[in-house]
Amino acid sequence: MTIMDLQEEDFRPSAARLVESLRDTGYSEKAAFADIVDNSIAANATKISIELQYLMGEFRVMITDNGEGMTDPELKNAMRYGSDKRPNPKSLGKFGMGLKTASTAFCRRLVVLSRKEGSNAGRSWDLDTICEKDKWELETPDHDDYYEDFESLEAFAGDAGTMIIWEKIDRLVKQGSDKQVVKQIKALGKELKDELSAVFFKFLAAGEVAIYIKIIDEPVIQLKGWDPLCAGLVTASNARPQLLKEKAVHVLLDDKQHGFTIKGSLIPSQNDLNAEEQAAVRYGLDNQGFYIYREGRLIWHDGWPHRMYQKESKITRLRVVLDFTHELDDVFSIDFRKSRVIIPIDVRKELQSLIAPWRQALLSAQSKRKDSKGSDTGIPRHDPANNAIGKQDGHTKNAEIKVNGELVTIRNQNQPQPVPLPDIRVYGDRTVRVHEEDSLSGDSLWEPSCDTVGNTCVTLGRSHPYFAKMYNVCKYSDEAVKALDMLLWSLANAEHGEYSEANQHTLKGFRHKVSETLRYLSLELPDPKEDVE
Incomplete structure (x- = not known):
């Protein structure tokens, strides 16, 4: 067959080129881990374990859950790029891409082991094999090579559950000595603890799921949900956040009215917080602004939406939580990474008008404090x-x-x-x-x-x-x-x-x-x- 014949008769993309391209879809390390945890929650897991393992110079990531598990046919479907749509539209998984793209963004070999009704199944994608053969060749890993991992899965999950394994990790840490790599892995673990405790705060706070992290040889840590509004905080000096009244926003979509809510908080000032409390509330310029949740999962927290406000020290204490459901995915232009949010201009203007009084109240309070006079003590x-x-x-x-x-x-x-x-x-x-x-x-x-x-x-x-x-x-x-x-x-x-x-x-x-x-x-x-x- 000539090149011209191929162009006319076969429009399948090159497996080698496409699989490498899919590594660069823009996943951050934290978003990739969150996507895998999403899958576990969607599978009704009540406990999830994340292990960053470094042994004999090899760095592996293992994410294990006690969810519903998969039979071999179900596992093959899950490993397919663009897998079948889930029946529940509220599911955090949306496009059938997250498991694969989130994983291979940082590793060249993805292994998935699963148990359902006491039976084991295992499949893997190896990017080096795909590139070598230029063919989508889904592998079945040798059971003997993963015997201990299957045992760990059974011990953690019982008769049903899934273990995701990242091998040939080439993008999470830089090459270096064992000491340098271990230091990077521990730093990554700390970032993940902070991020996942925020992303899955509502699930953790409600007791719907327990998430554990083990970093190399450190003790296992169970995550506690982190509330950006710090609603339950009472400081040693008896300072509390000022919780701001929830407000509703309505949008028109497909000739139907839909709504979402925002609520806010003015966290205590830095001067009312000791060092431990500052760490607990994550006080800082970068943590002001919006925290946007989709179906209970935090998907965006990067300050203020485009063209609303700039990050500035005067409003560091102001935080706003926005909650919406899957019905508004198109309104907010949610992509398959579920980490991008685009707020339409009319919605953004309405949000700004609702938040403006909160912002102004904070600025006015600061201004009064600066202009006030006092005696020789207590100025x-x-x-x-x-x-x-x-x-x-x-x-x-x-x-x-x-x-x-x-x-x-x-x-x-x-x-x-x-x-x-x-x-x-x-x-x-x-x-x-x-x-x-x-x-x-x-x-x-x-x-x-x-x-x-x-x-x-x-x-x-x-x-x-x-x-x-x-x-x-x-x-x-x-x-x-x-x-x-x-x-x-x-x-x-x-x-x-x-x-x-x-x-x-x-x-x-x-x-x-x-x-x-x-x-x-x-x-x-x-x-x-x-x-x-």
Whole structure:
């Protein structure tokens, strides 16, 4: 047969070229794992195990479930690209492509072992074989080669379940020494724990499924669902998220009205969260914005939809959950990876109008806080620094200060025996670390102080010309003010850490010299009356 005859009579694509092309459909590592877990949930699994195994230089991924399992004919259908449509339209699997494309995006050999009614079945795609023969040759793996895997499947799932195995993995980790590969696998495992706990939050929270992850030789971890709205959070400082009322949105599709809902949350500010709580709520610029769920599965969480808002620190606390069903797949242009969402312009505009009051309320609250005035203690603009400094007491304390009536003593590495600390201001409010006074000795910008329980504080002199100018320059940024406050407090803290009877005058002279230099440098800053942004 000539090339022309082939073109006229046979339009089948080259298996070798097509299977390589399908590796580049845009799957991320996390989306690929989520797609496999989708299949398990669709098969009514109640428990799913993910194992990242590295043994004798070989990296394997095994995802096992106790779902309905498959007979050999059913397994052959599942391995076919574009497998039969599932009868349940709510199924997370939609196009019959996910198992294959998600897997071979990162490995060159996909093995599927399954049990149903106590009988075993196994099939595999090997990309190297397909490319060598340029033929879709579905293999039957040797039972002896996978004897231990079949045993593990039976032990985990009983009479029915499925195990997905990725072999010849060439894209999940980079080549390197065993130590380098292990480090990458462990980092991948951590990312998967975070991602899957968010993607399947609703299934995990409802107790519909349990997901376990084992990373090489580490103990097995059972995932806990992560709620982006943090609805049940109560912090150590008794701060709670502000949950925003659910709103309904209606769209017209095929001359029928369909609807979905949005609801929001203003999570506590960073200053109300300790380090552990910040990690728990995943506080950060990248985690603001929309969390879009299809049939209970999180499919998109990349900030704000196109042309709605930009990611910005002012609205880091605002999160919005959008829930829709399979009936609106066409409205949101869902692809087979189920990780792309395109919101039509009319829907996007309606969403923006609904969210605008939430965003404005957050910005207004911040503005009021920035514009408010206070006394010499408890000034609102210093609240972020007060909280941040208090959280790190265990790591930053470098002097022991005791207050006994009018007598204040200090002991540190340079001063083993307690000595009096003369002329130090003592404040009664133990929650405030940054204070202000009209003027300080020598017209310094700052001086060390303390509270009644011996915590180091810093007192700032309002009469120093640098004081008003630096806070004016930063008046629209809480984080900039916090950074300045922490720097000045650290200077005070360092002075307490280095203080001794012998060098007390040197430390005081250093403080005065810095303040004098800043007096001249402040001439290069705009005057407070100017509206600086």
